[in-house]
Amino acid sequence: NIFFFSFLQECSMKVQDGKFKLQDLMVIPMQRVLKYHLLLKELLSHTSDCPERQTLREALEAMQDLAMYINEVKRDKETLKKISEFQNSIENLQVKLEEFGRPKIDGELKVRSMVNQAKQDRYLFLFDKVVIVCKRKGYSYELKEIIELLSHKMTDDPMNNKDIKKWSYGFFLVHLQGKQGFQFFCKTDDMKRKWMEQFEMAMSNIKPEKANANHHNFQMFTFEKTTSCKACKMFLRGTFYQGYYCSKCGVGVHKECLETINACKMGPSDDMDPLITVYGPKMVAIQNYYGNPAPPGKPVLTFQTGEVIELLRGDPDSPWWEGRMLLTKKSGYFPSSSVKPCPVPMIRPDYSKYPWFAGNVERPQADNLLKAHVSGTYLIRERTAESERFAISIK
Numbered sequence: 001n002i003f004f005f006s007f008l009q010e011c012s013m014k015v016q017d018g019k020f021k022l023q024d025l026m027v028i029p030m031q032r033v034l035k036y037h038l039l040l041k042e043l044l045s046h047t048s049d050c051p052e053r054q055t056l057r058e059a060l061e062a063m064q065d066l067a068m069y070i071n072e073v074k075r076d077k078e079t080l081k082k083i084s085e086f087q088n089s090i091e092n093l094q095v096k097l098e099e100f101g102r103p104k105i106d107g108e109l110k111v112r113s114m115v116n117q118a119k120q121d122r123y124l125f126l127f128d129k130v131v132i133v134c135k136r137k138g139y140s141y142e143l144k145e146i147i148e149l150l151s152h153k154m155t156d157d158p159m160n161n162k163d164i165k166k167w168s169y170g171f172f173l174v175h176l177q178g179k180q181g182f183q184f185f186c187k188t189d190d191m192k193r194k195w196m197e198q199f200e201m202a203m204s205n206i207k208p209e210k211a212n213a214n215h216h217n218f219q220m221f222t223f224e225k226t227t228s229c230k231a232c233k234m235f236l237r238g239t240f241y242q243g244y245y246c247s248k249c250g251v252g253v254h255k256e257c258l259e260t261i262n263a264c265k266m267g268p269s270d271d272m273d274p275l276i277t278v279y280g281p282k283m284v285a286i287q288n289y290y291g292n293p294a295p296p297g298k299p300v301l302t303f304q305t306g307e308v309i310e311l312l313r314g315d316p317d318s319p320w321w322e323g324r325m326l327l328t329k330k331s332g333y334f335p336s337s338s339v340k341p342c343p344v345p346m347i348r349p350d351y352s353k354y355p356w357f358a359g360n361v362e363r364p365q366a367d368n369l370l371k372a373h374v375s376g377t378y379l380i381r382e383r384t385a386e387s388e389r390f391a392i393s394i395k
Helices: 001-012 024-029 033-045 050-090 160-161 189-206 275-278 361-370
Strands: 103-113 122-126 130-137 142-148 151-155 169-175 182-186 218-221 243-246 282-284 308-313 320-326 331-335 340-341 358-359 378-382 392-394
Touching: 033 050, 050 103, 103 189, 122 189, 151 189, 169 189, 182 189, 358 361, 361 378, 361 392
Parallel strands: 358 378
Antiparallel strands: 103 122, 103 182, 122 130, 130 142, 151 169, 169 182, 218 243, 282 308, 282 340, 308 320, 320 331, 378 392
16 A cells, blocks of 8 residues: 555654654564563552552563563573583583583582592582582593482581681581482582582472472472463463472472462372373382483483383383383383382272271270170271281170
8 A cells, every 4th residue: 555655654754853763663662571560660650549550560560570581581591501511511421411400509529428438529510400420521521420419418517627628628418218428528618608508409499398288299390381380370480490390280380389389189198199190001210310321222211219200112121111201291211220110009998988997996995886786786997006907896
């Protein structure tokens, strides 16, 4: 339409003498999205108490949420770039580092295992889920150990702090099941404090204090699609490990919202439901597998001790099986020797609704209950000490 085109040109020339074209003005709103909440905040401050004020407040909260989401995505892109640099510098590393969460701190420490008592110079990379122990080789690193934080607790070593020598400020990582632990030594007391703070933060992320609040089973999780927190309705921010996912009912929340989320829909008795409802044999990991050795020509499925895998394909005599993680749904191949059949949960029937069930009572108590009834009346009682679980009492 020639008339409409001429009209647009005329309008464009009227705006600051044609300094800005219409197409330039159209792109400005997109570029200024991170400033919208500032404009709305200013607008709200000049709005009196009227029906529109509540709408403005809701718009302000929505744009603040969007701004925080965009900024966190930007930060995560920088974080992933940093993780990629770490990935390329560590030799013999078969697993993707981003699967271990965000990096917390890295640097040189001395390490002593409970088996090898000698202090060894090591370079450590601490992530949310693991600490990666390496040996420095010029500008690269040789992988020595991947320590799973979920299986350890950290304790201070105040005795070594009395030594004024360098590299005498220590702390422990103690295995929760009594397996090999580690002792770390820092150069200064300030350095030790920083490392311990980051370890505490990482352990708090991987296993928050309120992870099982209200009968949920929350675990740190990467949401593939943009997701809102079930509790506060705001975005789960970032591109990976944005929040926590309940393996029972499937809701996602922020860490700070774990305690405020409503009770789990599956209830306290359904902890093992994923093992019942998902098809395919279930296997439980008996050791960590991070991709070394790697399956020949196949995608790797990494996991940690205790995680449950659904078996998709696996010959009993084959060294490699194909499986899928119950929580993340990731699939791939893993050594068949790294897993064992998962015990099927035994669901005991509830007899409490029946009038003939007395519950956990001793024989004299059952006899007293039967006194008021006619001959031939019986009760089933539950026993805990004897090998036979149930006994019958008859009047």
